[in-house]
Amino acid sequence: MATVPVPAPEQEKLVRTWETAPGVYGWCATVDHKQIGIRYLVTSIVFLLLGGVEALTLRIQLAQPNLKFLAPEQYDQLFSMHGVTMIFLYALPVLSGFSNYLWPLMLGSRDMAFPRLNALSYWLYLFSGIFLYVGLPLGQAPNGGWFNYVPYTSSEYDPGINIDIFALGLIFLGISTVVGSANFVVTLLRTRAPGMSINRMPILVWGTMTASVANLFAVPALSLACFMLWLDRNFGTSFFAVRGGGQPLLWQHLFWSFGHPWVYALVLPSMGIVSDALPVFCRRPLVGYTAVALATVTTMVIGFGVWVHHMFATGLPTMAISFFSAASIIIAVPSAIAVFAWIATIWTGRPVFKVPFLYFAGFILLFVIGGVSGFMTASAALDWQLTDTYFVVAHLHYVLLGINLFPVLGGLVYWFPKFSGRMMDERLGRWAFWIMFIGFNLAFFPMHIVGLEGMPRRIYTYPADLGVGGWNLLITIGAFMLASGILLFLYNLVRSLSVGEVAGPNPWDAPTLEWSTSSPPPPQNFDIIPIIASRHPLWEDRLEDVEDRSQLTTGYLLDHGRETIGTTPLDAEPNVILRMPGDSLLPLCLAVATSVLFFALLSKLWLIAGLGFAAALVTLILWFAPEPLADPEHPRLYA
Amino acid sequence: MIRARWILSCPALALTGCASLPLSYLDSTAPVGGRIAQLGWGMLIISVVVVLIIAGLLVAAIWRGSTEVDGRELAVRRDTGGMRWIYVGVGISSAVLAISAIWTLLTLKAVAQPASGAAPLTIGIVAHQWWWQADYRPSQAQGNFTTANEVHIPVGVPVRFELRSADVIHSFWVPKLAGKTDVIPGRTNSMWVEARQPGIYRGQCAEYCGIEHALMSFRVIAEPIDRFRSWQAAELSGRSPQQGSASAQGAAIFAAHCGACHAMRGTEAGGAYGPDLTNLGSRTTLAAGMIQNTPRNLAYWIRHAQEVKPGARMPNVPLSDADVAKLVPYLEAR
Numbered sequence: 001m002a003t004v005p006v007p008a009p010e011q012e013k014l015v016r017t018w019e020t021a022p023g024v025y026g027w028c029a030t031v032d033h034k035q036i037g038i039r040y041l042v043t044s045i046v047f048l049l050l051g052g053v054e055a056l057t058l059r060i061q062l063a064q065p066n067l068k069f070l071a072p073e074q075y076d077q078l079f080s081m082h083g084v085t086m087i088f089l090y091a092l093p094v095l096s097g098f099s100n101y102l103w104p105l106m107l108g109s110r111d112m113a114f115p116r117l118n119a120l121s122y123w124l125y126l127f128s129g130i131f132l133y134v135g136l137p138l139g140q141a142p143n144g145g146w147f148n149y150v151p152y153t154s155s156e157y158d159p160g161i162n163i164d165i166f167a168l169g170l171i172f173l174g175i176s177t178v179v180g181s182a183n184f185v186v187t188l189l190r191t192r193a194p195g196m197s198i199n200r201m202p203i204l205v206w207g208t209m210t211a212s213v214a215n216l217f218a219v220p221a222l223s224l225a226c227f228m229l230w231l232d233r234n235f236g237t238s239f240f241a242v243r244g245g246g247q248p249l250l251w252q253h254l255f256w257s258f259g260h261p262w263v264y265a266l267v268l269p270s271m272g273i274v275s276d277a278l279p280v281f282c283r284r285p286l287v288g289y290t291a292v293a294l295a296t297v298t299t300m301v302i303g304f305g306v307w308v309h310h311m312f313a314t315g316l317p318t319m320a321i322s323f324f325s326a327a328s329i330i331i332a333v334p335s336a337i338a339v340f341a342w343i344a345t346i347w348t349g350r351p352v353f354k355v356p357f358l359y360f361a362g363f364i365l366l367f368v369i370g371g372v373s374g375f376m377t378a379s380a381a382l383d384w385q386l387t388d389t390y391f392v393v394a395h396l397h398y399v400l401l402g403i404n405l406f407p408v409l410g411g412l413v414y415w416f417p418k419f420s421g422r423m424m425d426e427r428l429g430r431w432a433f434w435i436m437f438i439g440f441n442l443a444f445f446p447m448h449i450v451g452l453e454g455m456p457r458r459i460y461t462y463p464a465d466l467g468v469g470g471w472n473l474l475i476t477i478g479a480f481m482l483a484s485g486i487l488l489f490l491y492n493l494v495r496s497l498s499v500g501e502v503a504g505p506n507p508w509d510a511p512t513l514e515w516s517t518s519s520p521p522p523p524q525n526f527d528i529i530p531i532i533a534s535r536h537p538l539w540e541d542r543l544e545d546v547e548d549r550s551q552l553t554t555g556y557l558l559d560h561g562r563e564t565i566g567t568t569p570l571d572a573e574p575n576v577i578l579r580m581p582g583d584s585l586l587p588l589c590l591a592v593a594t595s596v597l598f599f600a601l602l603s604k605l606w607l608i609a610g611l612g613f614a615a616a617l618v619t620l621i622l623w624f625a626p627e628p629l630a631d632p633e634h635p636r637l638y639a
Numbered sequence: 640m641i642r643a644r645w646i647l648s649c650p651a652l653a654l655t656g657c658a659s660l661p662l663s664y665l666d667s668t669a670p671v672g673g674r675i676a677q678l679g680w681g682m683l684i685i686s687v688v689v690v691l692i693i694a695g696l697l698v699a700a701i702w703r704g705s706t707e708v709d710g711r712e713l714a715v716r717r718d719t720g721g722m723r724w725i726y727v728g729v730g731i732s733s734a735v736l737a738i739s740a741i742w743t744l745l746t747l748k749a750v751a752q753p754a755s756g757a758a759p760l761t762i763g764i765v766a767h768q769w770w771w772q773a774d775y776r777p778s779q780a781q782g783n784f785t786t787a788n789e790v791h792i793p794v795g796v797p798v799r800f801e802l803r804s805a806d807v808i809h810s811f812w813v814p815k816l817a818g819k820t821d822v823i824p825g826r827t828n829s830m831w832v833e834a835r836q837p838g839i840y841r842g843q844c845a846e847y848c849g850i851e852h853a854l855m856s857f858r859v860i861a862e863p864i865d866r867f868r869s870w871q872a873a874e875l876s877g878r879s880p881q882q883g884s885a886s887a888q889g890a891a892i893f894a895a896h897c898g899a900c901h902a903m904r905g906t907e908a909g910g911a912y913g914p915d916l917t918n919l920g921s922r923t924t925l926a927a928g929m930i931q932n933t934p935r936n937l938a939y940w941i942r943h944a945q946e947v948k949p950g951a952r953m954p955n956v957p958l959s960d961a962d963v964a965k966l967v968p969y970l971e972a973r
Contacts, residue, residue, distance in 0.1 A: 072850040072949055145847050151824055152807040152848055157768075242825035248808060249823060282704070287721030313810060313819040313845075315828035318751050322744050329740045336732040337725055339693065344724035347700040361701060368693045372686035379739065381746040382679050384818020385664045385672075388810060388845040454662020454814045456845050459853030463929075467660040 006527040006557065013559055018110065018523035021583050029583035031115035032523060036122050037101025038419065041412075043126055044094035045490070048405075050133075051085035052483055054078045059443075063476040065464040075460035076143040077162070081136060083146030084166070087266070088173055089129045091404050095269040096121075096180055098411060099208045101419065103184070105514035105521060106202050108193025108530045110564040111580055113186040116587050116623070117179050123591030124176035131598055132169035135162055142166035145458060147259065147310075148229075150240040150251045155233040164233060164602055167226040172598045174223040181212035181219075188212075189569040193513070195532035195550070196572045199293075202512055202535075203286065206293045207272025210300045211265035217304070218261040225254035234604070249314060256307035264303040266400060268296055270407035271338060271367075274360045277414045278342055280510045281357035282349025285536060285543070288341040295334035302331045312380045313387055321380045328378035335371055339364065354508070355429035359410025362437050366402025370395060373448065388458075391451025397444045409436075409489060416493065417507045421519045422500030428492040436485030442478025446471045511536035516552050529556040529565050532572070560636055561629070579638040581627065590619040661841040664814035670797075670833045671750045671817035678746045682739060689735075750817075753797035758831045761799045762790060766809035766822040766844065769851035769951060770914055770927040777871060784874045784904070787914030788857045789922050793867035794837050802828045810846035813859050819845045834861035841928075850950040856928035874918060889969025892962050900953075913953065920971040926951070934971055938963045 006014075020030040030036070058078055061070040070078070100118060104111055112118045135141040143162045144153035153163045188209045192201070228239040229251070238244020240251050279286045286292065308316065308324035342364055351357060373395040377383045386392060416424050450468040462468065506515040515538055517525060530537070533548035540546050556565050562580035567573055597612030629635055665683075667676045763774035773790045776783045792798045802811050802822040812819040816832040834840065844855035862870065890906060897916070898908030904917040922932050926948050930936045941963060944953040958966065 072853070076850060149808055149846070157807055157849065246825075248825060288725045291722075291725055314821045314823065315826065318747055322747055325743055325747070326740045329736050329743070332736055333729060333733055336729045340725045340728035341721075343693070343696050343700055343728075344721040346697070346704060347724065348721050349704055351701050351704045361697065364697055365690075365694055368690055372689050375736070375739070376679075376682045376686055379678065379682055379743040379746075381675050381743055381750060381818070382682060384820075385675055385679065385814060387819060388812075388847075452663060452665055453660045454664060454843070456662075456812075456843055456853075458847040460850075461853050466662060 010557065010559060011527055014524040014527060015522055017559070017562055020523070025585075026583060028588050029585045031111070031119045031581060031584060031587070033100050033104050033112045033115065033118055034521065034525075036118050037097050037099075039122055040093050040097030040100055040125070043122075043129070044090050044097060047085050047089040047129060048094070048486075051082050051090055052486065054082040054085065056479060056483055058082065059476040059479045061460060062462075063473050065462050065466070065469045065472075067461060070460065072460045073139075073143065076458075077136065077139070077141040079458060080142045080145050080148075080166075081133075084132060084142060084169075086400065087146055087262075088170065089125075089132065091266040091400060092177065092262075093125055094408050095208065095211070095266070095404075096125075098204070098273065098408075098415070099184060099269065102415065102514055103187060103205065103208070104191070105418070105517065105525055106205060106512055107187070107191060107196060108513050108526060108532060109187070109191040110525050110529070110558075110562070112183055113191050113578070114183045116581050116584050117183045119584070119587035120590055121176045121180035121183065123588055124179070124594060125173065127591055127595040128169055128172035128176060128598075131172055131595070131602075132165060135165045140165070142169075147255055148251075150229065150232075150248050151242070153229065154241060156241075161602065164230065167230040167233070168598050168602055170226045171223045171230075172594070174219045174226075175594065177215055177219050181215040184208055184212040185216070190566050191564060191578070192567050192572045193530050193532050194555070194565060194567055194572055194574040196567075198570050198572075199290070200532060200535045200572075201293075202272070203275035203289070203292055203296070204269060204272035206296050207269040207275075210296050211268050214261045214265050214300050214303070218258045218265070221254050222258035222262075225251055225258070228254075249311075252311050252314065253307070256310045257304075259310065260307040261300065261303050263399070264300055267403040268300065270404045270411075272296070273407040273411040273414075274342065274363055275338070276512065277356055277411060277510075278360040279345050279349070280414075280508050281352045281354055281360070282345050283352065284345065284349040285511070285539075286341060287344040287348065288337070289535065291337050292341050295337040299331060299334040302327060302334070306331055306378075309378055309380070309383070312383045325378060325380035325383075329375060331378075332371060332375055335367075339368060339371075355424070355426055355433060356410045356414040356508075358430065358433045358437075359406050359413065362433070363402060363406040363410065366398055366406060366440070369445075370398030370402050373398060386451065388456055389451040390447045390455045390457055393457050394444050394447035394451055397447070401440060401444070409433075412493065414508065415514075416496065416500075417503030418514055418519050418521070420497055420500070421503055422496055423503050423507060424496040424500060425492050428488065428495075432485050432489040432492060434485075435488060436482055439478050439481030439483075439485050443475050443482050444478070446475050446478075450475075506538065509538075511539040513537055526555075527557070528554070529558060531555050560634065563636075577636060577638055579636075586619055586623050590616055590623070593619055662814045662843060664818075667815045668835055669816045670753075670835070671831070672815055674746055674750050675818055678742060681742065685735060685739065753831055753833065755797065758797035758799035760793065760796055761801060762792070763801045763803065764790070764811060764822070765803050765805050766811065766848075767805045768807060768849050769844070769855040769948075771811075771842075771844075771855075771857045772805075772914065775871065775874070777875070781875055784917070785902070785915040786874065786918070786922075787916075788924065788927050789860055790842075790857065791860045791862060791867060791870050792832070792834060793864040794834050794861045796864065797831050797833045799829055799831045802830070807848050808846050809844045809848050809855070811842070812845040813840050813842040815840050816859065821846055832859075834859070837861050837863055839923075851948055854927060854929050854948055858924065858928055870921075873921070886969055886972065889965045889967075892958070892966045893969060896956055896958065896962075896966075916970060926953075932971075934967050937970060938967050941966065 020026040020032050061067055061075055140160050140162050142165055148166055151157060188205060231237040232239055232241055238246040240246045240248055275286055275292055306324060306328045309328040312321055377386050377395060413424050413429060450471045453468055455466060455468045503519050505518050531551040533550040534540055534546050537550035540549055562582055564578050564580055565574050566576035566578045568575055593612050593615035597609050600609035600612055664672060665676050665679050667673050765772040771788050772785060774785050802820055804822045804824040809822040810819045811822055816834060817830060820828050820830040838861055840859040842857040842859055844852055894908055898910055900910040900913040902909045902915040925932050925936055925940050929948060940947055941956050942958060943955055944951055945955050
């Protein structure tokens with residue numbers, strides 16, 4: 001135990017212990033969750049821009065009937081890469097960026113439970129993203145859409161390397177997702193500050209935990225399906241090939257039993273961002289914390305039982321369809337809980353119209369529109385008309401952009417002071433929000449209408465007599481407006497890094513633990529590990545019904561090398577001291593070895609693939625070798 | 640000019656459900672499609688009302704609280720009636736959701752099969768990259784015939800489609816008659832439709848199936864039963880060998896350049912890779928519904944298929960002007 005202020009020498013010792021080595025070595029070897037979080041955010045936004053450029057290119061082609069701006073094959077590769085990029089390389093990784101940066105800060109920990117695994121998951125993400133993109137400049141990018149239905153994607157109908165890139169790339173990325181998820185789950189369960197029992201965690205933490213547990217179950221289905229497809233394509237197996245007794249529908253079941261939980265994994269953490277940050281701008285705690293937390297988990301549980309609603313038109317028995325249709329309609333109940341909790345929070349609070357509030361309030365509207373269109377597609381009989389039309393395209397963009405992108409941008413504005421120590425400009429921020437919000441609705445709302453008018457999705461052109469040329473022009477204009485809003489947002493962000501107003505530790509007067517450290521936080525996050533007594537440690541003195549007092553100035557110093565506290569999963573009672581690793585090149589080495597393996601498999605260079613695999617094994621052996629103690633004079637007992 | 644027409648027509652179309660558009664389905668009056676359209680309108684209205692209510696509440700909540708306060712003020716107690724919002728809101732939502740689920744299940748049951756139990760007419764559909772084959776088997780005695788991209792059905796009679804794929808997954812969709820049914824290799828899916836009104840109903844492949852997925856359309860032509868019967872009889876009689884030298888030359892060109900892929904009943908040409916071209920002259924469109932079937936379009940299509948429909952399995956056939964001039968009348972003759 002120590003009391004604050006921590007004496008300067010102790011503080012310096014902590015900084016020295018935790019800071020990343022300077023220079024190129026440090027850049028490659030860092031395991032600091034904050035640096036990794038920023039890398040995740042930057043990389044995923046680069047992919048967002050790539051996917052956005054692809055989308056704009058598609059929209060030029062569709063602006064009017066019978067245009068010849070893109071050849072059909074170019075269109076197919078671009079729409080496939082747009083989907084793969086946005087869903088796999090932007091939407092989840094950007095949330096991992098928030099979680100990586102913020103979790104330890106919100107939980108009162110010094111790092112993630114497995115810092116080196118954290119670095120590994122980032123490097124794997126980066127390299128698998130590059131892997132998925134190698135085909136595009138060669139005109140050989142994946143061209144089967146993001147759900148890649150066989151047999152169109154079998155070697156018989158699609159003989160190039162396009163689909164091998166997809167299959168291997170997603171297995172590759174899946175490793176990153178799984179190690180990242182495992183790390184999140186353990187971090188959440190074991191490294192919360194003492195006293196932060198499970199009912200005192202921020203909702204974002206609930207969202208990421210739920211998503212991470214789901215990923216551990218869902219991603220293997222995708223990896224398996226992709227592996228089977230790769231075998232079918234390259235070694236003549238017949239998992240999906242009718243000729244050898246395989247079943248094309250097996251792919252759809254495997255893919256969607258992954259895919260549907262996955263789309264919830266893309267939105268639950270961002271709903272958590274709103275649940276945590278919206279109340280700050282309503283100047284009161286969230287209404288119905290327990291209900292919202294349980295709704296998060298419930299959504300995911302039901303979410304594992306609705307995958308067949310992507311397959312209503314495949315000719316399955318009516319009985320099965322009825323069950324999945326009803327389940328898909330009922331899954332709206334937990335979402336309704338969240339929506340009414342947010343509205344009640346605004347209603348009973350006092351809204352402060354800062355830019356993040358605009359994003360969160362706008363998000364609620366988009367969430368509801370995406371929700372009701374989801375409710376319509378959940379109705380199996382109606383879905384026989386709606387599926388594979390632009391109505392579904394409208395729905396999924398309202399859901400994925402509305403529920404992922406808007407909270408993410410709001411979250412970026414909200415936590416920007418914590419990341420950088422400076423505020424983003426309010427005036428530019430308002431402009432960017434309104435341009436984006438109007439552009440988004442211009443681009444995606446009319447898609448509902450052209451969908452109801454029968455425009456199929458995934459078509460590179462359409463005849464004039466379909467009668468949707470005017471709407472499509474409007475959609476294209478809206479898409480460019482949305483893009484310009486995003487560029488303005490990023491301009492504001494980059495500009496504010498150097499000229500933004502200096503923020504201080506807690507510029508929004510927010511209640512959670514990350515706002516108790518300096519902005520940006522020191523390498524060790526907290527000089528002492530705090531002891532938590534309520535859900536809102538920084539609001540305790542002002543909330544009428546909170547009598548407990550968290551101790552932010554008294555707690556565990558833990559300065560024998562890199563240490564943090566390990567606590568029990570439910571009640572967060574401290575029971576071990578965790579010894580944390582320092583800078584290490586092993587994550588980068590393992591990721592490079594894995595990349596060699598996957599690039600060699602793609603090129604069918606089996607010997608090099610074997611070498612890559614062997615190098616990965618050697619790296620793992622080094623990884624597991626015990627490190628010497630930091631202070632052999634005073635050995636400490638670790639978990 | 641197109642723009643001006645669009646500006647005038649759009650709001651009206653959006654309100655009326657776009658009655659005139661070829662693939663819109665909320666105006667369907669067919670037994671299956673109409674039942675689904677009712678459900679569609681119902682759920683659409685529920686959805687719009689929900690969005691309006693929530694948007695209203697959201698605006699009211701923001702407006703209500705937006706007093707000029709010091710942003711740092713923190714005075715609200717936790718239990719200021721917030722939970723009541725959740726109880727009431729979720730209670731109402733659950734009831735609406737439950738009703739919608741039941742309505743969906745009733746609709747599913749109602750459209751599962753024709754009221755009469757079984758459909759008297761069955762048509763086999765085989766989907767190909769990127770066109771549709773229709774197999775008619777009127778009876779054992781009369782024999783079979785095959786046509787492409789234009790499916791004739793009688794009005795007022797439930798028709799069952801047996802859907803098979805020759806290659807990849809497609810989806811058979813005639814929006815004004817019924818919803819989609821996927822066409823999956825290795826499986827035979829089936830669906831039924833019934834047309835109340837005679838007319839031409841547009842159809843479209845709805846599952847992404849490769850580079851010409853966009854242009855894989857077809858037509859369902861619903862005719863009164865007697866006209867359907869005479870069409871069927873004409874098809875069954877097939878093609879009788881044409882008289883005259885021009886026609887004979889056309890037949891020779893067809894046999895030499897087209898017969899490997901296309902069939903023509905009554906001749907030696909029996910290719911099964913492309914559409915059966917018997918009675919091509921009776922079809923209204925070419926290239927899976929893409930262009931009107933006129934002699935000029937046909938001549939262009941034969942020699943420039945890859946420009947009309949890039950990536951189609953039909954190659955540009957290198958024929959001289961003179962050969963085309965003989966082949967086209969042969970194909971268009973009835």
